[in-house]
Amino acid sequence: DQQVKQNSPSLSVQEGRISILNCDYTNSMFDYFLWYKKYPAEGPTFLISISSIKDKNEDGRFTVFLNKSAKHLSLHIVPSQPGDSAVYFCAASANGVSGGGADGLTFGKGTHLIIQP
Amino acid sequence: ETGVTQSPTHLIKTRGQQVTLRCSSQSGHNTVSWYQQALGQGPQFIFQYYREEENGRGNFPPRFSGLQFPNYSSELNVNALELDDSALYLCASSPDRTDTQYFGPGTRLTVL
Numbered sequence: 001d002q003q004v005k006q007n008s009p010s011l012s013v014q015e016g017r018i019s020i021l022n023c024d025y026t027n028s029m030f031d032y033f034l035w036y037k038k039y040p041a042e043g044p045t046f047l048i049s050i051s052s053i054k055d056k057n058e059d060g061r062f063t064v065f066l067n068k069s070a071k072h073l074s075l076h077i078v079p080s081q082p083g084d085s086a087v088y089f090c091a092a093s094a095n096g097v098s099g100g101g102a103d104g105l106t107f108g109k110g111t112h113l114i115i116q117p
Numbered sequence: 118e119t120g121v122t123q124s125p126t127h128l129i130k131t132r133g134q135q136v137t138l139r140c141s142s143q144s145g146h147n148t149v150s151w152y153q154q155a156l157g158q159g160p161q162f163i164f165q166y167y168r169e170e171e172n173g174r175g176n177f178p179p180r181f182s183g184l185q186f187p188n189y190s191s192e193l194n195v196n197a198l199e200l201d202d203s204a205l206y207l208c209a210s211s212p213d214r215t216d217t218q219y220f221g222p223g224t225r226l227t228v229l
């Protein structure tokens with residue numbers, strides 16, 4: 001049973017527009033959430049995170065929104081650039097820490113973002 | 118500053134064999150976590166090592182084992198390989214058990 005779900009396997013967005021990637025979770029114990037970006041032949045790269053005590057976190061072009069009541073988070077990228085084309089993974093931790101601790105991180109299956117010129 | 122490195126890059130084994138994968142953690146990091154990423158799936162947590170001791174384990178059988186050395190590098194050992202073990206194996210290091218994990222490029226294991 002998937003505890004972290006990314007229901008869109010792929011998303012195509014025009015360069016300069018906003019990209020919105022979505023993630024849903026089922027485990028109420030999750031209290032820290034992260035987004036990783038992965039290029040082919042590379043490992044996932046940490047992008048941005050959010051604690052459950054917040055509902056928004058911003059870092060440059062990247063903003064993550066958390067709706068705890070809906071068990072939903074989203075990553076907004078504005079404006080989208082060609083270098084943003086990658087697979088984006090949503091990950092969750094039940095230990096209130098970004099590293100997942102003894103339970104590790106639980107990942108979704110990823111969304112392949114394609115930025116069209 | 119050198120990031121997380123893994124060796125080998127690719128590996129082909131046959132069913133029933135044993136394999137050892139290696140990971141060098143980022144400088145200053147004392148924690149290493151291992152993940153298995155099957156095709157079309159997200160990474161799945163195998164276990165975490167903190168200061169040479171296993172700190173936590175995911176839902177993987179005992180034939181998946183690991184080690185962490187005094188320099189905080191790590192090995193993942195898989196015995197009695199099965200076809201379903203074919204996957205990308207990712208190592209991640211972090212400054213401490215609770216900190217953000219930084220991933221290496223992975224080792225692609227194919228079991229025939």
